[in-house]
Amino acid sequence: MGIVNPIEPAVSPMDLTLILSTEQTERWELARQMDLEHAVTGLPPTRDDESPWEYEPLARMRDRFADAGFEISVIESRPPVDDAILGREGRDEQIETVTSLLENMGRVGIDVWCYVWMAPLKVLRTAESVPGRGGSLATQFRHEDWDVQPGLEGASEAELFENFEYFLEEVIPVAEDAGVKLALHPDDPPFGPIQGIDRIVTSVENYDRILSLHDSPAHGITLCQGNFAAMGADIPATIQHFDDRIHFAHFRDVEGTAESFTEVWHDEGPTDMAAAIRAYEEIGFDGPIRPDHLPTMAGESNDQPGYHDKGRLFAIGYMRGLLDQYHSMQSIQ
Numbered sequence: 107m108g109i110v111n112p113i114e115p116a117v118s119p120m121d122l123t124l125i126l127s128t129e130q131t132e133r134w135e136l137a138r139q140m141d142l143e144h145a146v147t148g149l150p151p152t153r154d155d156e157s158p159w160e161y162e163p164l165a166r167m168r169d170r171f172a173d174a175g176f177e178i179s180v181i182e183s184r185p186p187v188d189d190a191i192l193g194r195e196g197r198d199e200q201i202e203t204v205t206s207l208l209e210n211m212g213r214v215g216i217d218v219w220c221y222v223w224m225a226p227l228k229v230l231r232t233a234e235s236v237p238g239r240g241g242s243l244a245t246q247f248r249h250e251d252w253d254v255q256p257g258l259e260g261a262s263e264a265e266l267f268e269n270f271e272y273f274l275e276e277v278i279p280v281a282e283d284a285g286v287k288l289a290l291h292p293d294d295p296p297f298g299p300i301q302g303i304d305r306i307v308t309s310v311e312n313y314d315r316i317l318s319l320h321d322s323p324a325h326g327i328t329l330c331q332g333n334f335a336a337m338g339a340d341i342p343a344t345i346q347h348f349d350d351r352i353h354f355a356h357f358r359d360v361e362g363t364a365e366s367f368t369e370v371w372h373d374e375g376p377t378d379m380a381a382a383i384r385a386y387e388e389i390g391f392d393g394p395i396r397p398d399h400l401p402t403m404a405g406e407s408n409d410q411p412g413y414h415d416k417g418r419l420f421a422i423g424y425m426r427g428l429l430d431q432y433h434s435m436q437s438i439q
Contacts, residue, residue: 120355120387120393120394120395121179122142122422122426123142123144123180123394123396124136124142124146125147126146126176128150128151128167132415133415134174137176138175142176143177144178144179145178146179146180146181146220146394147178147180147182147183149207151163159185159204159207160206161210164211168214168215177215179216180394181207181211181218181220184204185203185207186203187200188226190269190273191261191266191269192225192226192269193272201277205277205280208280208284208286209283211286216286217285218353218393218394219281219286219288220291220328221289222290222293223270223293223307224294224305224307225260226303227255230247230252230295232251233245233246233247233251234412235402236368238370239371239374241404242401242404243401243408243411244368245368245411245412247295247367248365248366249365254301255301260302260303266304266305267315267316270306270316270319274320278320278322278324278325281322282322282323287324287326287353288325288326288353289327289353289354290313290328291328291330292307292333292337293305293308293333295333295364296308296333296334296364297365308337309337310334310344313327313348326350326351327354329352329355330358332359332360332369335359335360335376336360336363337364338364341382341385342384342385345386346385346389349389354393354394354395355391355393355395356395356398357395357396357397357398357425358372358398359372359377359379361375369400369412371417371420372397380432383429387429397417397421397422397425398412399412400412400414400418400420402414404416
């Protein structure tokens, strides 16, 4: 009896990535051992006479990653932009730093900038060691447990939209010329007001409104699945809805609602992750996608909740398995 050759799954166009420190760590080695070739990272370290959005530090960082076998796909970090978000004095200077970053990202060949539009409150969690499967530790947000922080001032919803339009009018033409895609991340948690402070990147409908502020292929989104799940959105349908405006994706899931949720393992949450992968493939998504907000596992310190290594190894293997399953099924249909 002859040996049946196994089906060779097709290569997915999307780029599996990990978030890697700007300097080499063990995770760089793990990423290469998992055969990853693309990286997500932050703004580069600088010398005393430099700023991290200038060409030279970005070029040095690009070369450092290239020497280790990586192409930087995304910068997921930002110059200060709170004045721009809130429409305060100094916003034009902050927008100038953003345009400098985009110009120099284009010069060094980094294609995607992931950014947020929330100030002064940023990513919020109320617990960082919630027991999960097998004693793993997860992060959580419950609005009822939020400790009010005194002295914070925000902007109204109308002002946030107005300030965003002003920002985009200045930034999008620069991004287009530089060949860089903007990928707006949802507010986390995706609801407002919190402590009287409005937030607007909180729903599919608001994303549609934001995208309509400036109709450009450079103006897109980070589809952070956990935040969209917390919004109550159907994830595969949302992927189909945004289609080519998705420039970057975070593969994660949560149990609960925007006002009360817990991060969960990728294979135990309410989202049909196989259907999510299928949706990305069906729209021809060819951008970077990375796992995010992993539970802390045995032997890890939990000093960086959601960002340790062992869960990422699990997640990359899980994502590869879903991709192989999808392409195998396509091959036999």
